[in-house]
Amino acid sequence: MSNGASKRVTQRDVARAVGVTPATVSYALNGLPGVSDELRERIKAVADEMGFRPSRLAVGLRLGRTNTLGLLLPDVANPFYPELASGVIEGASAEGMQVFVAQVGLDGRDHAPAVSALVDSHCEGLLFTAVLPHDIPMLADLRARGVPFGFINRRIEGFDADWVGIDDFAAAKELTSLVLEGRQRVAVFGGPERSSVSAGRAAGARAALAAAGRTPLPDGMVGDLTRESGVERARALFDARGPVDLVVCGNDVIALGVMDVCHERGFAVPDDVAVTGFDDMSFASAGPLRLTTVEVPRQEMGRQAVASLRRRMLGFTGEPQVVELPYTVRRRNTA
Amino acid sequence: MSNGASKRVTQRDVARAVGVTPATVSYALNGLPGVSDELRERIKAVADEMGFRPSRLAVGLRLGRTNTLGLLLPDVANPFYPELASGVIEGASAEGMQVFVAQVGLDGRDHAPAVSALVDSHCEGLLFTAVLPHDIPMLADLRARGVPFGFINRRIEGFDADWVGIDDFAAAKELTSLVLEGRQRVAVFGGPERSSVSAGRAAGARAALAAAGRTPLPDGMVGDLTRESGVERARALFDARGPVDLVVCGNDVIALGVMDVCHERGFAVPDDVAVTGFDDMSFASAGPLRLTTVEVPRQEMGRQAVASLRRRMLGFTGEPQVVELPYTVRRRNTA
């Protein structure tokens, strides 16, 4: 025993033990009519005792339904995604579904191989968290194959699909307006150029500035959503212009990088340089940090996305569903 | 088209298109002998053009090998685990394996249902990140069924299995000795009582104190690895004893909670109260935080665990493999 050989108990084993055919075991265990109560109980008891568990592979092959969903996550240096994933996994598990997690490149580069592997494994639905416009051909192909999918967080202009997220534009505008006050020299450190989320946040910040009759500094508007990128952009910015009044960042991680540089140069936050983040990651509220930011309901986004996807998997073919969740501006100590 | 019906192209479709039997398609695509080069190329071309991809379900059922691995993660409020997961997913994907991710309760409670679902799906190996001693019966059952598994991070005293982690005892001892200096009143805020990792870290801290002829304060030794727990324990501690000299925390998240309370009470860190963390999570090095902690190679732990597990899946039956990775003590500004 325990020689590595599969010790799986099959339906047939149970059938033999009880003295019926496998079909009867199937009927009994799946609660279909046509089996006497007494026999059903006996089969259940034997199955339990033998530790029989139907093979999901066999059931999936036979039924053409696997109860499996695929989740595509970009590189997890960004703590935004794990919490999204947690919501997805929790929501899926509550519905008896399993989740294959695949990783795509930073910022969502190179979805194709991951999607292919997921489809090969009969995922019945896919959830994308970091789509970019160049993914459209792949998505169109997916749609043609009849594989349901949904977007979380990012979406693609002009390519409709179920989506769950927040109003990034409104949130960024509100945050920026709130902290703008008299600050004149304002930099906006956005995320990747083609990310709908980053674009929305940057546009919101610019709109707030415009409403106050100001324009942002042209420095560092586009970059990765990483701390390193925040550091590099902040250094370049401060080298060129000294301590500016406010840096509006595309997420909390960039803001961390900016604060690193403020610390390194001895600029007081927010007195010399005010900084805002976005997402309200767990560390943002920490005592020594107290980052001013926007809380995004990441777990809830994941859960809602599963709910939408499940409807599709069950055959719903209506218009793309848009779920816009509430956000909360958190004004703390950095702006 | 696109009515939700499965648009899967099967081997048989390809066979029909080429005018051969499905078996020939299988031989051709899998590079087996017995197919002329010319025919093989033609079959490959047609398969590609039709977008044929073998069903992993069918292949898995037929071969009894699914190339799938299951990863069990506790509640992801703790950023420790996503980075571990990233290493696992990356390592698996490099080997052509897919990863089912399942979530278990906080601190690893209630593994059983998740394990069961993973085994039902024919995962060929399981990776546990937060085992507890009471999981032994479940693990023994797994072993009896011939399902290979490995531990990352936590392990179980007296239950040998492949394990990847660091020497938590040595690391905690080194860190504590380094920052101890003249500090007399020292609290050790550990993690869950039965976690091998938390136990090792706490023991290491106590050993360092003992070596200096000191004993830790009895307050808050056991608790969850959460910020809330850090907050609660710090409040109770400071209520009872005022600002102690040093709080050695079981991880960075607890330390964050302690620093929240220092901030709230106006205690300067490290001058009034020194604080150490453990793990070196990304936020730990942030300018305003500069937490003194121990860097744990989380991604690498995940990758190595996949390598060990893969050997088992390929039939290796030798002694349990123990992989102890190097850690790095990071002395920054909080102690």
Add this chain to the structure above:
DNA sequence: CTGAAAGCGCTTACAG
């Protein structure tokens, strides 16, 4: 070099 057949573990009409 190619084809027909069995079988992985299930489910579900269809007969009895």
Add this chain to the structure above:
DNA sequence: CTGAAAGCGCTTACAG
């Protein structure tokens, strides 16, 4: 109320 048969999509001995 129960059993025999077909089939989901593959792979692999086994004949030809």
